[in-house]
Amino acid sequence: MSQISNMDDMKRRIQSLEQENMRLSERAEDSQILAFISQVISQAASKDEMLNKTLEHISMLKNIPIVACCQLQSGVASIVQSYVSFEHRDLNQQSFSCSEPISEMTFWDAPEARLSPLILGCIPTKALLIPFSSRYLGLGFYLFITRDAESNDFEYLALTLERMTDLLTLSLENRSLLKSYRMLNDKLEHKVQKRTQSLRDTQEKYQSLVDGADVSIMLYNMTCFVEANPAALSMFQCSREQFFKLTPAELSPKYQKNDVLSKNLTATYIQQAIEGGHAHFDWLHQRYQGDVFPCEVHLSRVILQGKTLVQAVIVDLSERLKVQYQLEKSEHRYRSIIENIQDFLYRTDVDGTVTFVAPSVERLLGFGAADLVGRNIQNFYIQPRQREELLRQLHASSDGRVEGIQVELRHKQGHSVWLSNHVHMIYDEAGAFVGVEGIARDLTDLKKMETQFYQAQKMESLGTLVGGIAHDFNNMLAGMTGTLYLMKAKLGGQNELLKRVDDMETQAFRASDMIKQLLSFARKGEVNLQKISLSSLFKEVTKILHQTTPENIELHLDGVDEGLEIHGDPSLLQQIWMNLVNNARDALSDTTFPEIHISLKKCAVDAEIMKQHPYLEYEAELAKMTVSDNGTGISKEHQQKIFEPFFTTKDKDKGTGLGLAMIYGAVHSHDGWIDVESVLGQGTSFHVYIPLQIEDMTAVELDDKHLIAHGHQEMILVVDDDKMIRDVSCELLKSLDYRVIQGEDGEKALALFEAYKDDISLILTDVVMPNMGGWEFAQLVWLQKPDLPIIFISGYAEKAPMTLSEALDYVIILKKPCAIEDLSQSIQKLLGSCQT
Amino acid sequence: MQFINLAGHSMAYKRSGQPQGETMVCVHGITTYSFVWQDVIPYFEQDYDVICIDLLGCGASDMPLDVSYSIQAHAERLHDFLCALNILKLHLLGHDLGGGIAQIFAIQHEPMLKTLTLINTVGYDYWPVQPITALRTPIIRQLVMGALDLGMFKLIIYQGVFHRHKITHALIEQFWQPLRKKEGRKAFMHFARCLDNQNLMVMVEKLRQLSVPTMIFRGDSDPFLTATIAERLHADIANSQLHRIQTASHFLMIDEPKWLAKHWLAGVRSQA
Incomplete structure (x- = not known):
């Protein structure tokens, strides 16, 4: 009996232990399931998925047929997520009345009525409500429903389910918080990124600005440079490493322009920038290699990371000063051109009113710009028709411009000024003709x-x-x-x-x-140029003039420059003076206090002279002989004609009209010229200019002109194409005891020379002849008899060719008609020199 | 893949081999579907008309939740399926739960069978019983968790396949494919909930009366089902052969398809 009792007891104990073991197993399994759900929650991509999967897991693992999440609001429970294990559907979006507060875990037995009108698909046997309160879902509860005997352990499951739902709610809350956090974080991140990008952009812009700047920019921390842009390194021609070891004073010459030590002045300016915020000054800097250059420096105080630094912006002025210098030079040149220009620019409106005129107008017209602007240019035309013609041509031209139109304007002093006009039409932006613009050039000198x-x-x-x-x-x-x-x-x-x-x-x-x-006059007379002292000759002539000038006329010698030497013909020069003084004397016949002033001055070729004699060398020295009188003067009309032969205003018995003509020709024979200045009623001045030259020439001097020399039967060949002259000459020579043969031109004479060359002692020949002239004939003669004397007699006082000049010892040139004395002495001279 | 409508639900099957040949029908077990026969089919296609079915709630077949997934119900639907295809004589092969279905079919429709083959089959009371507190049974709990978690599912596969090199990514994907969807998971849970060994317990005596030639195959490394089931079946079914192999686990067709085919063909020929 006791054994049976023991057995029953043992069975009960075993059953108890089995149940205990099962529960422990289940508890252990619940922990495992919680971890499993935790893993599902953490792996869910979204809150909906998290909720959905968790409910499914709870349903499957805990064998609960219906699981739902309900939001409770105003006594109504709304299903936001659900899982039904026995049907392929859910209860989402369905709702039911829930008036009672769900503040703690609640069990409903036979809840069908409470859950009405939800379509559950089954008869619920029990319901479990687990409340929640969250940021994401608000207030509500999780709903677990069983439908049959499976719910035997429902109450036992409650704690596990509560833990599961707590985990879910917290996870949702965390997820929500995490989302909020992430959103905030994202926003913050976005802001940070935006700010970072903005800062980066700003930094890049600043960096780009600094690196790309043409000017040097650098930072100085009172000890050394801590930053410099590429332009600074380029300006000072050193590397970054070298640059950062230098101080501002070391980048400057020892002294600045005002002889102040750069070191001291640097400290002053830096202090000024630190205290006042900025400093601006001109400075001399020095490149690493030692070159000094001018620059402009801007210092400013900057605070970086709490430290005070000085930012220096340096502009190299070398190029600017060079350009400025060139600009000033250019301006000066332009100003010089404008001021010295002989032309003037002007502009008029359609009516002819002057709207602009260059200052150079005053030089040409005497009127200043202020006198002309606002006045009609028509008023300054001497011949108004010229302006009308100019405008007519302008309008008729295809391109609205005409060039070289000559007009005559009135000078402020009354006389006329000839101008050449280049004019073009000007238009406004709309293309309407608004006036003319022109440039006028002085034609007075040209005229x-x-x-x-x-x-x-x-x-x-x-x-x-x-x-x-x-x-x-x-x-x-x-x-x-x-x-x-x-x-x-x-x-x-x-x-x-x-x-x-x-x-x-x-x-x-x-x-x-x-x-x-x-x-x-025709410059074909005989001219014997020789080196003479014009000053001495002038004095000699002046003595004669004093003797020959009537006593009522005051003859003034206004000055004689000494040492003026020229190559000239003294007799011609004497005639020039004598004629000029005679003319002056004649002009003084009606003068109350007649005066004649004469002078000889040295002068030089200037611009004014060169205008008229452009072949002269500038500043070449000239002798200027002046004869002035205070007589009747010569009208402008007559001034144009006074040097013409036979032009005279004197009575027929007083003048031939050849005096000034001779002077004109004689002066030009000396490569000079003569000017006349005359004002009617006030007097006349003649100025003779002759270049001062140095050139050696041999002058021909004749012996006593009054002796006629006879020959001794020497044979003379006479050659002349003029038969009468030839005959007379032959007769004359025969009378002087010479033998004569004659030829009518060079060719025939050459034949005679060939026949009588041993007998012929001298040849007397004309220069200009048909067939063969005298010079050519002489050449051929000298080929056979080089030392044969020849006398040339010509109507022109032509210069001998060079070969004849070399043979001057055997040659004499006489001018037709020559006196018998001159001829006989020339023959004797040549024959004598030949004999010696 | 072919489909046939049975009582309002579509049932999938794969038919290959010789249409004039003898028909052999293969029934899978829980957690799998027709693919599980793919390695062994090639050995039969030369001579046989081979049909691999997807049970209702599995593979490509419909997944109703309002019908029973008990082995008895599956056996009845199998009969309906064969009748619909007018298949009156066949070799029937069942694996795992499919072995249970084949046992019921054999008892109820033995004249239709030429042979019966049971591979790592359920039997007797050595597998979960109702009510579904059966979830407390370790194997079922594992299956449920496996249905929810691939990691857990892989563990089941690793335990069910002896040769690790045969566990490929493609194989796992084939196993996992129906459970990817909520419908598949629900169907799986419904399947599990319907497991009831009472169906087999009640017919133990009838098994002993079977005379159809029966081949029982056992992968001895199977951790899920005990070897006692195979041994008892071999003892109870008079005309049966038992073939065992150490180098195979629960999924014997995957581990040793050639060995299986060789012994099956030899078995069939010996019967002929």
Whole structure:
């Protein structure tokens, strides 16, 4: 019995132990399930998934057919998530009335009515409500429903389920908080990123600005430089490492412009920047290699990370100063051009009112810009039709411009000024014609030169004409004087006839003098240039003038510059002076207090002279001879003609009209020129300019002109194409005891020379002849008989060719008509030198 | 994969081999579906008309929760399935729970069978009993957790397959595929909840009356089902052969398909 009792007891104990073991196992399993659910929760991608999966897990692992999460609001429980194990559907979005507060775990037995109208799909046997309160879900409860006997252990499961749901709620809460945190974090991160990007952008911009700046930018911490942009390193031509070891004073020369030590001045400016915030000054800096350059420095105080630094911005002024200098130079040049320009710019409106005129106008017209602006330009035209013509041409032109239109404007002092106009039309932005713009150039000098040119041309033509006539006249006169000489020799004691012949001879020689003057004018007269002291000659002539000038005329010698030497013909120069003074004397016949002033001055070629004589060398020295009177003066009209031959305002018996013509030709024979200044009623001044030159030449000097030398039967070959002259010459020479043969031109004479060359002692030949001229003939003769003396007699006083100049010992050149004395002495001279 | 409608539910099956050959029908167990036969089928296709079914609630078949997934109900649906396909004679093979279904089918429809093959089958009372407090049974609890967690599921596979090199990613994916969806998990839970050894307990005597040639295969490394089941079946079924192999676990068809095919074909021929 006791054994049975023991057995039953043992069975009870075993059953108890088994139940205990099962519960312990289940507890252990619950812990495992909690960990499992915790893992599911942590792996869920979203809160919905977390809730969904957890409910499924609870349902499956704890075999609870319906599990739901309900939100409780205003007495209504709404199912937000659910799991139904026995159907492929859920209870989501369904709701039921729940008026009682669910503040703690609650069991509902036979809850079908309470859960109405939920469509559960089964008859619930029991329900467990586990409340929650969370940020994510608000207030509510987890709902667990059983439907059959499986719910036997439902109450036992309650604690486990509570732990599971707590875990779920906390996880949801954490997830929600985490989400909020993440959102906040994301926002913060976004803000940080934005700020970081902004800062980076700002930094990049600043860096770009600093690195790309042309000016040098650097930071100084009172000990050394701590930052510098590439421009700074380039400016000082050193590396970063080198630069950061330097101080501002070490980047400067020892002294600044004001002789102040750079070191001291640097400290002053830096202190000024630190105390006042900034400093600005000009400075001399020094590159690493030692070059000093000017610059402009801006210092400013900056605070970086609590430390005070000085930022320096340095601009290299080298280039700027260079450009500034060039600009000033350019401006100066422009100003100089504008101020010295001979042209002037002007602008008028449509009506002709001057709206702008360059200051240079005053130099040309005498009027200043202020006198002209606002006035109509028409008022300044001497010939108003010129402006009308200019405008007509302007409007007719295809491109709205005309050039080189000559107009005559009125100078402020009354005289006219010729201008060349380049004009174009100007338009406004809309294309409407609003006026004209032009540049006017002074033509006064050009006009004057033009007149001089025409005058010179005229005088040259006259010279050619007169020269031709004079040559023919000379030939005729030579024939006449020769014939008259022969007649006088043959008339013997017939005094009456002799006197007539003498008169004829006198007239012939007077005519010859006239011809000489004409030849002087035509510059074809005989000119014997030699080096002479013009000053001495002038003094000699002045003595004669004092003796020959009437006592009522005051002759003033205004000055003689010493040492003026020229190459000139003294007799011609003497004639120039004598004629000029004679003219002055004649002009003073009606003057109350007649005066003549003469002077000889040295002057130099200046710009004014060069305008008229551009062939001269600038500043070449000149002799200026001046003869002035206070006589009647010469009208402008007459001034143009006074140098023409035979032009005279004197009575017929007082003047031939050849005096000034001769002077004109004589002056030009000396490579000089003559100017006249004259004002009617006030007087006249003649200025003769002759270049001072140094050139050695040999002058021909003649012996006693009054002796006629005879020959000793020497044979002379006479060559002349003019038969009368040739005959007279032959007769004359025969009378002087010479043997004569004659040829009518060079060719025939050469044949005679060939035949008689051993007998011929001298040749007398004309220069200008047909077939072969005298010079060419002489050349051929000298080829055979180099030392044969030859006398050339010509109507022109032409210069001998160089070969003849070299043979001057055997040559004499005489001018037609020549006196018998001159001829006989020349023959004797050559024959004598030849004999010696 | 082919489908047939049975009582309003679609049932999936895979048919291959020789249409004129003898028909062999393969029934899988819990946690698997027709794929589990894939390694052994090639050995039969040359001579047999091979059909591998997906039980209702498994694989590609419908997963209703309002029908019974008990082995008795599955056996009845198997009969309906064969009738629908006009299969009147067949070789029936069952694995695990499918072995239980095959035992019931054999007892109820023995004339239709040419042979009966039971591979690592459930039997007697050596497997979970109702009510589903059976979840407290370690194997079922493991299955439930495995249905929820791939890690846990892999553990089941590792225990059920002897040759580790055969556990490939593709194999695990095939096992896990139905449980990816909530519907599959619910169906699995419904399946588990329907497990009831009473169906087999009541017919122990009828097993002893079977005369159909029966082949019993046992992978001796199976940790889930005891070897006693195979041994008792072999003892109770008169015309039976027992083939055992150490190098196979619960999923013998995966571990030793060739060995299985060789012995099965030899067994069938010996019967012929």
